Amino acid sequence: MTQRSIADLKKGERAQILKFLQNDFAAKLHTLGLKPNETVEMVRLSPFGQAMYLKINDQFVALRKEEAHTVIIS
Amino acid sequence: MSQSNTNIALVGNPNSGKSSLFNHFTGLRQRIGNFPGVTVDKKLGTVKVADDIIQMIDLPGTYSLYPNSKDEKIVIDILTNPEDQNYPDCIIYVADVNNLDRHLLLATQIMDLKIPMILCLNMMDLAEQNEEVLTKKLKTRFGIPVICVSGKTKENLESIEQLISTFIKDGPKKFIRNEPFYTLSPLEKQLVEKKGEDNDYLSLLKAHHVDWLSHLTEVEKKSISEKSISLNFEKIKFQIQETLQRFNQFADISKLESGSNKNLKLSEKIDAFITHRVFGPILFFAIMFIMFQSIYAWSEWPMNLIDNAFASLGQLVQDNMADHWFRSLIVDGVIAGLGGILIFIPQITILFLLIAFLEEVGYMSRAVFMFDGIMRRFGLNGRSIVALVSSGACAIPAIMSTRTISNWKERLTTIMVAPLISCSARIPVYAVLVGFVVPSATVMGIFNAQGLVFMGLYLLGIVAALISAWVFKMVLKSEEPSFLMIELPQYKTPIWKNIFYTVKEKVTTFIVEAGKVIFVISIVLWFLASYGPSKKMELAEQNALTEAAAQSLNEDDTENLIASYKLESSYAGHLGKIIEPTIAPLGFDWKMGIALISSFAAREVFVGTMATIYSIGNTDDELTVREKMAGEINPVTKRPVYNMATSLSLLIFYVFALQCMSTLAVTKRETKSWKWPLIQFTYMGILAYLGSLIVYQLLS
Incomplete structure (x- = not known):
């Protein structure tokens, strides 16, 4: 089965972060609270669909779809 | 009362509430300075603590000592240089207790730099649970003073003053943690060895940021770079390793904190509407519309007042001075010139007030989230929306606000197109000329024809800005990655004092910069x-x-x-x-x-x-x-x-x-x-x- 990333999450779906594909993104995402083993909830897409509104550990964070693609979930 | 040489810096993540503390302590004794060589504004003030007057500086908010933007870099530049005139003797670190783990990351990095620190857990008067348990736990774990405060209700702020006064009296010993949080790997140890009196973590940061730290000498740069290359030091890999290792050390504490939080749920509910796919953008444009309407509606009266005041002043000088070239210079040059600047203060103040309000409650980052997709098509960043909106008042603060955009090409494009958005200085010109284009008639029962032309001119500016941005996108080359990755802070009721100081600061900058x-x-x-x-x-x-x-x-x-x-x-x-x-x-x-x-x-x-x-x-x-x-x-x-x-x-x-x-x-x-x-x-x-x-x- 292919790997699923945060970008594949449906609205309201939750998943656990497994690993990060891109180091430069990962370094920044960690400081915003996206770390391995954290649970992510996909809250909604942006009005034009290119960005995602996520909930992680009681915080809200917005990511672009391609940034979300680099975060693999289990 | 004596002037002490103590420098205290406020440090913390963005949205940690440290500005409230700064405003509380310094009040009207704050001023804006410039960091040498860069244009980032430096917020300075003095505080009376017991018998001493100390310097307090509010450093820009940052998430870690690995900066993303120009504003954040200044923090690292200062904290890695004990020779810097702004280098703090002691740091008041402000952490939002609701997002404790993320806020503690930077705190542990600074403790590893061996800078004395007071850790303030800002309760934002939201989380009251386990206040004492948490403080005690962190105190034992970190070995430095930890206190709970509330920037909003001013609770416990006097304890900060007491701690500062202890610091001045007893020295830094109790404020420094000796055990480092981060244990360097063998490769990193090799990288930083034999560096004189620098501590290990400071040397490590120099190696990470060797490319841009302003205080490194050429010799230092060369030796660090050569060593990094010979050891094959992969910066990003070690940055990640360090970050995760730090998080692991306080994961148990922060987990304790996350629980039910009324405000979080409220924020979620508000956002279901405010960032809604359909209502979100509609609301945004409605807010913009009301904003610009109020600027015109509210500023007319004070503008007339200023206009009349300067006219009277000119008349007064005219009547009381002999007819001489010097009188003409004063009346037609100096007074007319000053009047020309000051007449815009009402409009600019109102616009900044409204923008500061939207920032303070947490709306602006939602606008960034909603419009990032569109902005990117035109080679801009979601963060550009803040600059473009501010441009409606004046391009000068708008251009300065682009510093939060880390990608140089996106930032440059935003700077280049921002002046196309009609600013308040165009209003008087439009007002004079629009009457020659269309009569003041009513169209379709409710709209004013001249108002429509006005709106058309604004739209023309916006469209031109977007098209020009697109052209810049095609022409400029950049390999630098572009990011959105933005925190959407919880909504909060605004603290008016913060808004007041932000507006005061921006208006002053405008008067000084444009005024000159x-x-x-x-x-x-x-x-x-x-x-x-x-x-x-x-x-x-x-x-x-x-x-x-x-x-x-x-x-x-x-x-x-x-x-x-x-x-x-x-x-x-x-x-x-x-x-x-x-x-x-x-x-x-x-x-x-x-x-x-x-x-x-x-x-x-x-x-x-x-x-x-x-x-x-x-x-x-x-x-x-x-x-x-x-x-x-x-x-x-x-x-x-x-x-x-x-x-x-x-x-x-x-x-x-x-x-x-x-x-x-x-x-x-x-x-x-x-x-x-x-x-x-x-x-x-x-x-x-x-x-x-x-x-x-x-x-x-």
Whole structure:
């Protein structure tokens, strides 16, 4: 089965972060609270669909779809 | 009372609430300075603690010692350089207790730098649970003073003062943690060994940021770089390893904290509407619409007040000083120039107030989230929306606000197109000219025709900005990655004191930055308009006197006529006539030429210049100017000069042209080269010329 990333999450779906594909993104995402083993909830897409509104550990964070693609979930 | 040399810095993540603490402690004793060499604003103040007066500095918010933006870099630059004049003796670290784990990351990094620290858990008066348990736990774990405070309700802020005074009395020992949080890997150890008195983590950071730290000597840079290469030091990999290792050390504490949180749920509910796919953008435009409406509605009265005040002041000087060139300089140069700047304070204040309010409650990052996708298509970043909105007041603070955009190409593009958004300085010009384009009639029952043209001009500016951005996107090359990755902080009720200080700071910056240039240019303009080749000036005065006698004008009108004739013969008049052939295809005559030249300094000068040209005397009253302009007849065609074609052409010119020296100066400062302001001036000038040409040729 292919790997699923945060970008594949449906609205309201939750998943656990497994690993990060891109180091430069990962370094920044960690400081915003996206770390391995954290649970992510996909809250909604942006009005034009290119960005995602996520909930992680009681915080809200917005990511672009391609940034979300680099975060693999289990 | 003694002046102590103690420097205290407030440090924390963005949205940690540290500005509230800073405003509380320093109050009106705060001022804005500049960090040497960079344009990031430095917020400084003094605080009275027991018998000492200490310096307090509010450093820009940052998430870690691995910065993403220009604002954040300054923090690292200072904290890695004990020689820096701003290097703190002690740090008050402010952490939001609701997002404790993320906020503690930076705290542990700073503790590893061995800088004395007081850890303040800002309760934001939301989480009351386990206050004591948590403080105790962190105190034992970190070995430094930890206190719970509330920036909002001012709870426990006196404990901070007590701790500072202990620090001054007893020294830093109790405020430093000796055990490092991060254990360096063997490779990192090799990298930092034998570095004199620097601590390991400080040396490690120097290796990470060797490319841009300003205080490293060339020798140091070279030796660090060579060592990094020989050891094959992969920066990003170690940065990640360090970050995760730090998080692991307090994961158990922060987990304890996350639980039910009413405000979080409320924020989620609000966002279901505010960032909704359909309602979100509609609401955004509704907010913008109301915002600009209120700017016009609320600023009229204070603007008139300022206008009248300066007119009276001018009159007062006029009446009480002997007729001398010096009086003219004071009245027509200095006072008129100052009035020209200060008249915009009401509009700018209101706009900044509304923007600061939207930022303070947490709305702006939602706008960034919603519009990032669209902004990117045009080569901008979601964060550009903040700059573009601010541009509606004034391009200067807008350009300065682009510092949060880490990608250079996106930031540059935002800077380049921001001045196309109609700023408040264009309003008086639009107000004078719009009446010549359409009558003040009602369209479709509710809309004002002139209001619609106004809106059209604004839209034209926005569309032009987006298209230009797209062109820059195609032309500029960049390999640098672009990010959105933004925190959407919980909504909170605004703290008015914070808004007050933000607005005060921005308005002051505007007055100082723009004021300097406008002031100097007004004096230059005064000279150009008052002086000319002496023979011609004398001749002009005689002609005017003859003409006045022939028409048997009264004293005032004669004065005005002389002024008008003199202006034609002045250096400014000559300049206007020189450029007349160039601007004739746009429908402009030499008089408008003078206005264009003088507007180059600042477009709001237009109305004043028109007043002088049409010899109305010392007035900035838009209505009088407009009546006079309406009566202007073309000597050749015998028809009104300000017909629809000419007026619209002039309006289009003012929409596009970069007639603002201050903007050019700020662009130069922010891009660190004359290249970009020159390109900016040229491309906007071409847009203006072509736009006016097309409009005039089609309509006339």
